[in-house]
Amino acid sequence: MTNRYIARSPEIAARLLADEMIIMSVRDSTLFTLNPVATVIWQAADGSTPLREIVERKVCAQFDIDPGAACDDAEAFVAELASHGILFLSDQPIRDLATPAKAVPVEEHSWAR
Amino acid sequence: MGSLSREVSRKALALGAPFNVQLDITYRCNERCVHCYLDHDDHGEMTTAEIRDVLDQLAAAGAFSLSISGGEILLRKDFFEILEHARSLLFSVRLKTNAILMREEHARRIRNLGVQQVQISIYSHRAEVHDGITKVRGSLARSVQAIRFLKSEGLRVIIANVLMRQNAGDYPGVQALAAELGVGITIDPTITPKMDGDHSITAMRIPTAVLKQVFNDESVVGDVEKFCAPPVPAGEKELNGYSCSAGHTACYISPYGDVYPCVQFPLPCGNLRRQRFLDIWRNSEALKEVRSIRVRDLPTCSGCSHVGACTRCPGLAWQEGNIRGPSTADCEKSYIRTGIPSANMIAKAGTAPEIAFTRLVNITRAALGAAVH
Numbered sequence: 001m002t003n004r005y006i007a008r009s010p011e012i013a014a015r016l017l018a019d020e021m022i023i024m025s026v027r028d029s030t031l032f033t034l035n036p037v038a039t040v041i042w043q044a045a046d047g048s049t050p051l052r053e054i055v056e057r058k059v060c061a062q063f064d065i066d067p068g069a070a071c072d073d074a075e076a077f078v079a080e081l082a083s084h085g086i087l088f089l090s091d092q093p094i095r096d097l098a099t100p101a102k103a104v105p106v107e108e109h110s111w112a113r
Numbered sequence: 114m115g116s117l118s119r120e121v122s123r124k125a126l127a128l129g130a131p132f133n134v135q136l137d138i139t140y141r142c143n144e145r146c147v148h149c150y151l152d153h154d155d156h157g158e159m160t161t162a163e164i165r166d167v168l169d170q171l172a173a174a175g176a177f178s179l180s181i182s183g184g185e186i187l188l189r190k191d192f193f194e195i196l197e198h199a200r201s202l203l204f205s206v207r208l209k210t211n212a213i214l215m216r217e218e219h220a221r222r223i224r225n226l227g228v229q230q231v232q233i234s235i236y237s238h239r240a241e242v243h244d245g246i247t248k249v250r251g252s253l254a255r256s257v258q259a260i261r262f263l264k265s266e267g268l269r270v271i272i273a274n275v276l277m278r279q280n281a282g283d284y285p286g287v288q289a290l291a292a293e294l295g296v297g298i299t300i301d302p303t304i305t306p307k308m309d310g311d312h313s314i315t316a317m318r319i320p321t322a323v324l325k326q327v328f329n330d331e332s333v334v335g336d337v338e339k340f341c342a343p344p345v346p347a348g349e350k351e352l353n354g355y356s357c358s359a360g361h362t363a364c365y366i367s368p369y370g371d372v373y374p375c376v377q378f379p380l381p382c383g384n385l386r387r388q389r390f391l392d393i394w395r396n397s398e399a400l401k402e403v404r405s406i407r408v409r410d411l412p413t414c415s416g417c418s419h420v421g422a423c424t425r426c427p428g429l430a431w432q433e434g435n436i437r438g439p440s441t442a443d444c445e446k447s448y449i450r451t452g453i454p455s456a457n458m459i460a461k462a463g464t465a466p467e468i469a470f471t472r473l474v475n476i477t478r479a480a481l482g483a484a485v486h
Contacts, residue, residue, distance in 0.1 A: 013205030015177040026227040
């Protein structure tokens with residue numbers, strides 16, 4: 001895995017629902033749901049942390065996954081999201097996104113039932 | 114709705130998350146539409162800071178889709194500050210506006226802030242009809258100009274065409290206008306009683322025979338045969354389900370911080386000036402009651418042949434006086450679609466034969482194809 005950087009596009013809507021991230025592209029209203037592992041990568045996509053570090057420090061620390069396989073899966077995953085325009089990929093740190101989004105801590109999902 | 118959307122909706126329901134929220138930021142309006150269910154005075158709107166706090170609470174509660182509506186949203190001087198804050202919290206934002214104040218620079222800002230969709234009310238392609246409904250001369254031209262601004266920025270625009278007696282025959286013209294502008298259109302024959310309980314405006318609902326024509330128009334409903342097919346008997350799944358998402362995964366917030374299950378269901382659940390949103394969402398007795406009602410608990414509707422496909426609105430039922438009762442307008446829609454009377458209609462014919470039976474006969478005659486204008 002080369003040193004790649006990933007950053008969330010500002011042209012999305014997103015919310016964490018339980019442990020899955022729901023994402024909608026503003027461009028074409030395509031809806032995506034990310035599983036818990038992908039959600040961890042998405043949440044760490046700050047433009048300045050290399051993907052390799054995200055996988056090693058976040059994914060492998062939280063999930064019982066083989067590091068090599070995790071890196072391969074992460075590369076494929078970020079490439080796919082980038083192809084939909086909801087994630088930016090670069091060999092350099094990514095700065096100056098148009099509308100930086102706040103991280104919203106979602107309260108425990110045990111509202112009514 | 115796509116399969117992924119259905120899956121997300123099911124998940125939101127299972128979690129009890131307030132996934133879809135409509136927030137009206139003002140009831141003030143620069144139009145005076147004859148069928149409007151709101152008054153247009155300011156009784157103490159939430160301040161900018163209060164609305165920002167409400168948005169923070171909604172995001173933390175898991176709300177995803179946010180419709181910002183009114184009144185006319187552009188009448189609030191802090192509209193863009195509210196919108197900017199909503200987008201910074203990553204809501205999927207839909208705007209509802211008459212857009213007569215919309216300028217090119219507004220459209221550009223809305224585009225740059227990543228709004229998902231803008232819905233604009235157009236009642237007719239004819240200025241005399243549209244402006245006659247809005248009571249504002251020149252409003253059609255201004256709304257259409259705004260649509261062009263928004264389209265030129267690449268935004269997704271939907272025309273909302275509410276049908277009433279005044280414009281019932283004009284929807285093909287509005288469809289043509291939407292096609293010319295390259296935007297979508299929704300056609301809706303629902304006229305809602307006023308929020309204060311006044312039902313007088315429901316007299317503007319389009320005549321039965323006209324609604325029958327609309328329901329048999331492929332350009333509106335798609336596959337007419339399927340849309341008008343006799344109802345399929347409901348199974349356990351339908352009977353254990355809910356009439357709609359109001360109060361389950363959706364809610365409505367007024368400009369004064371009042372929380373209701375839906376804009377069409379003004380059952381008071383709490384106020385955000387006195388309580389936190391999640392306190393209302395989790396603990397409101399009114400919301401608990403709404404959530405407790407499954408289709409099988411509806412005394413009349415559960416035995417109705419239409420129950421599996423009915424568009425029963427619990428809000429309209431509540432406004433008719435019984436939260437577990439039928440919503441008559443939807444009974445009539447089911448009957449007009451299929452020619453099969455609802456259980457409610459049959460029951461009414463049984464208890465008040467002269468009045469109700471006469472009404473059924475009238476509907477039947479209309480349904481048999483008489484063109485009524």
